[in-house]
Amino acid sequence: MSRTTASSDVASPLHADASSPEFVPRRWLETLARAGGHWPNIAIGCALLSTLVLLAQAWSIARLAQGVAIERESLMTLWPAIAVLAASLSLRGALGGLRSYAGTRASQQIRRRLRERLLQRFAELGPLWVHRQHRASLANRVWDQVESLHGYYADFRPQTRLAGLIPLLLLAVVFPLNWAAGLILAITAPLVPIFMILVGIAARKRSREQFQEMDRMGRHFMDLLTGLKTLKLFGSARRGAQVEAVSHAFRKRTMRVLRLAFLSSTVLEFFTAVSIALLAVYLGFHFLGHLQFGTWDEAPLTLQTALFILVLAPEFYQPLRELGVHYHAKAEAEAAALDLAPIVGATPFSRQQTPDDVNTAPPRSATRPIALSTLRLQDVSVRHAGQLPDTPPALGPLSLQITAGERIAITGCSGAGKSTLLNLLLGFVEVADGMLSLNGHPLTQGLPAGTATWVGQETVVLSGTLADNLRLAKPQASDDELEAALAKADLATWHASLPHGLATPLGEGGQPLSGGQARRLSLARAFLHDAPLVLLDEPTASLDAESEARVIRALQRLGEDRTLLLLTHRPELLPLCQRLIRLEGGRLVEDRHLQATSPRGDA
Incomplete structure (x- = not known):
C-alpha cells in the first residue's frame, strides 16, 4: 500500500533544526502563519481602519462638548457632529466584528493545516514510532496542543502589529496638538510591554507544565480505560483516589496559569489607569493656569482639543492592554511549539525540500x-x-x-x-x-x-x-x-x-x-x-x-x-x-x- 518512509531516528524523529538549542518557537509559529492566507492582513486592516474612524468619533464627542458646555450652541447647529458620532459608532462595531471573524478564520486555516501535517507525519514515521507513543499523547498533540494555538493566531499575533501601528498613528495626531500630552503618552507606553515580558517568562514555563500534566492525565485515563476489564477481574476497578489525585494535579496547574493571566491583566489595567490619570492631571492644571506649556504656538488649550486628546488616550493604551491580555496565548503557543515542532519540522508548510524531507519523500x-x-x-x-x-x-x-x-x-x-x-x-x-x-x-x-x-x-x-x-x-x-x-x-x-x-x-x-x-x-x-x-x-x-x-x-x-x-x-x-x-x-x-x-x- 502507498506509504512514505520515516526518518532515520524512529524512536525520536526530531528534525535537527527543530530540536537544536537554537530553535526559536516564535519563528516556528511565524512559519505556520503562512497557512492563514490573507485573513491576518484583513484583521489588521480592519483594526487600523477602526482607528481612523475613532478620530472622527473623538472629534464629534469633543465638538459636542465644546458646543454645549462652552458655546451654548443649539441642537440644529450640532447635528453634523451627532451624525458623525452615530455613524462612527456603528462603523467601529462592524469593523470590530469583521476583525474578529478574520482572526478566527486565519486561526482555523492554520490549525487545520497543522493537524493535517501532524497526521501526515505520523504516517511517515510509521507504525514502529506510533506504537512507541502513548495514544493519549498523540491525541493530546493533535487536539489540545494544536487547539492551544487559536488564541495566538486569532488575537495575539495581529495584536503585536497593532500595538506598534495604532499608538504611532495616534501620537502622530496628538503631537501637533500638544507636545506635552504626546510626550506623556510616549513615556508611559513602554511600561506595559516591559511588564508583559516579565510575565511571559513565567507564563511560558507554567503553560508547558500544564501541557505535561494534561498529557499525564490523558495517559492515566487511557491506561485505566484500556485495562478496565483486567482491573475488574482482579477486583481493582475502584481507583477513585488515583483519578482524583491526577485530576487535582491538573486543576492546580490550570489555576496557576489562570491566576497569572488574571494578575497580568490587573497590573496592566493599573498602569493604564495611572497613565491616563497623569494626562488628565496635566490637562486640568493647564486649564487652571499652573502648567502653561505644551502648546506649539503659545495659544490657549481649548476644551475641544483637551477632550479630543482625552478620548484618544484610552485607545492609545488599548492595543497594548489587549496585547497584555492575550500574552498568555503566546506562552501557550510557544509551549506547544516546543513539542510539535520536532515532529512536523521547523518549516512544516515549506514547499522547498529540507534534508529531512529528502529521507521522507x-x-x-x-x-x-x-x-x-x-x-x-x-x-x-x-x-x-x-x-x-x-x-x-x-x-x-x-x-x-x-x-x-x-x-x-x-x-x-x-x-x-x-x-x-x-x-x-x-x-x-x-x-x-x-x-x-x-x-x-x-x-x-x-x-x-x-x-x-x-x-x-x-x-x-x-x-x-x-x-x-x-x-x-x-x-x-x-x-x-x-x-x-x-x-x-x-x-x-x-x-x-x-x-x-x-x-x-x-x-x-x-x-x-x-x-x-x-x-x-x-x-x-x-x-x-x-x-x-x-x-x-x-x-x-x-x-x-x-x-x-x-x-x-x-x-x-x-x-x-x-x-x-x-x-x-x-x-x-x-x-x-x-x-x-x-x-x-x-x-x-x-x-x-x-x-x-x-x-x-x-x-
Missing part, C-alpha cells in the same frame, strides 16, 4: 509500482534508535535473496528479527550496514511505494461503508472490482447476506465483523491493491479452525501470481509455502525448500 514510483524480479539483502544489519554501537543489531548481518513468485515462510522465536525484517522492507527502519536492492538497483528507504502490501494481525475497520473500507487499498476501484476482491477473499456469501451490500456501514455502530471476517477483509484489500509482494504477519493468529481454513484458501489465491512472505508460527501455513527461512537472534540459521503439499482447507 515518497519515491517517484509511488503511482507506478516496480515489478519484482529479485529482492536481495547483502550483509544487511538494522539497529533501532538509541541502540548502543557495541550491542548486537536487531537484525543481521543477513544475506538473503527472494525471487518473484516465491511463497516463503519466515519463522523464529520472539525477538528473532522477523518483524524488523518486514519493517525494513516497508521502509519503517533503515539499513545500518550492507545493501538492500530490488532488481539489482540499491534501495535506501525500503521498497518503492506500491510494490508491497502488508497484512497484519489486526484489521483496521473504519467507520464507513464496506465500500469505503475496501477502497482504502484502491480509491478508484469500481463496485465490480470490490465484489471480485470479496469473492477471492472468501467473503462473497457474507457480502450477499448484508442488508445494504457494499453500502452497509461498518465500524462503530455498524455491521459487526468476526475475527475471521476482519482478517479476510484485509486480504480483500490486498487483492485490490494488487502489489507484486505481499507481507503477512501471522495471518491466521487467534482464529478458530473454520476461519483459519477460509483464510488459507484466500491465501492460496493471493499467492497464485504474487510473492508471499509469511511470518508465522503455525505449521498449518507451511504447506502453502515453497521455502522456509528461520531467524534466530537476527541472523539466518535455516533456509530450505519445502515439499509441495496441499494445505488444510484447500478447496
Whole structure:
C-alpha cells in the first residue's frame, strides 16, 4: 500500500533544526502563519481602519462638548457632529466584528493545516514510532496542543502589529496638538510591554507544565480505560483516589496559569489607569493656569482639543492592554511549539525540500509500482534508535535473496528479527550496514511505494461503508472490482447476506465483523491493491479452525501470481509455502525448500 518512509531516528524523529538549542518557537509559529492566507492582513486592516474612524468619533464627542458646555450652541447647529458620532459608532462595531471573524478564520486555516501535517507525519514515521507513543499523547498533540494555538493566531499575533501601528498613528495626531500630552503618552507606553515580558517568562514555563500534566492525565485515563476489564477481574476497578489525585494535579496547574493571566491583566489595567490619570492631571492644571506649556504656538488649550486628546488616550493604551491580555496565548503557543515542532519540522508548510524531507519523500514510483524480479539483502544489519554501537543489531548481518513468485515462510522465536525484517522492507527502519536492492538497483528507504502490501494481525475497520473500507487499498476501484476482491477473499456469501451490500456501514455502530471476517477483509484489500509482494504477519493468529481454513484458501489465491512472505508460527501455513527461512537472534540459521503439499482447507 502507498506509504512514505520515516526518518532515520524512529524512536525520536526530531528534525535537527527543530530540536537544536537554537530553535526559536516564535519563528516556528511565524512559519505556520503562512497557512492563514490573507485573513491576518484583513484583521489588521480592519483594526487600523477602526482607528481612523475613532478620530472622527473623538472629534464629534469633543465638538459636542465644546458646543454645549462652552458655546451654548443649539441642537440644529450640532447635528453634523451627532451624525458623525452615530455613524462612527456603528462603523467601529462592524469593523470590530469583521476583525474578529478574520482572526478566527486565519486561526482555523492554520490549525487545520497543522493537524493535517501532524497526521501526515505520523504516517511517515510509521507504525514502529506510533506504537512507541502513548495514544493519549498523540491525541493530546493533535487536539489540545494544536487547539492551544487559536488564541495566538486569532488575537495575539495581529495584536503585536497593532500595538506598534495604532499608538504611532495616534501620537502622530496628538503631537501637533500638544507636545506635552504626546510626550506623556510616549513615556508611559513602554511600561506595559516591559511588564508583559516579565510575565511571559513565567507564563511560558507554567503553560508547558500544564501541557505535561494534561498529557499525564490523558495517559492515566487511557491506561485505566484500556485495562478496565483486567482491573475488574482482579477486583481493582475502584481507583477513585488515583483519578482524583491526577485530576487535582491538573486543576492546580490550570489555576496557576489562570491566576497569572488574571494578575497580568490587573497590573496592566493599573498602569493604564495611572497613565491616563497623569494626562488628565496635566490637562486640568493647564486649564487652571499652573502648567502653561505644551502648546506649539503659545495659544490657549481649548476644551475641544483637551477632550479630543482625552478620548484618544484610552485607545492609545488599548492595543497594548489587549496585547497584555492575550500574552498568555503566546506562552501557550510557544509551549506547544516546543513539542510539535520536532515532529512536523521547523518549516512544516515549506514547499522547498529540507534534508529531512529528502529521507521522507515518497519515491517517484509511488503511482507506478516496480515489478519484482529479485529482492536481495547483502550483509544487511538494522539497529533501532538509541541502540548502543557495541550491542548486537536487531537484525543481521543477513544475506538473503527472494525471487518473484516465491511463497516463503519466515519463522523464529520472539525477538528473532522477523518483524524488523518486514519493517525494513516497508521502509519503517533503515539499513545500518550492507545493501538492500530490488532488481539489482540499491534501495535506501525500503521498497518503492506500491510494490508491497502488508497484512497484519489486526484489521483496521473504519467507520464507513464496506465500500469505503475496501477502497482504502484502491480509491478508484469500481463496485465490480470490490465484489471480485470479496469473492477471492472468501467473503462473497457474507457480502450477499448484508442488508445494504457494499453500502452497509461498518465500524462503530455498524455491521459487526468476526475475527475471521476482519482478517479476510484485509486480504480483500490486498487483492485490490494488487502489489507484486505481499507481507503477512501471522495471518491466521487467534482464529478458530473454520476461519483459519477460509483464510488459507484466500491465501492460496493471493499467492497464485504474487510473492508471499509469511511470518508465522503455525505449521498449518507451511504447506502453502515453497521455502522456509528461520531467524534466530537476527541472523539466518535455516533456509530450505519445502515439499509441495496441499494445505488444510484447500478447496
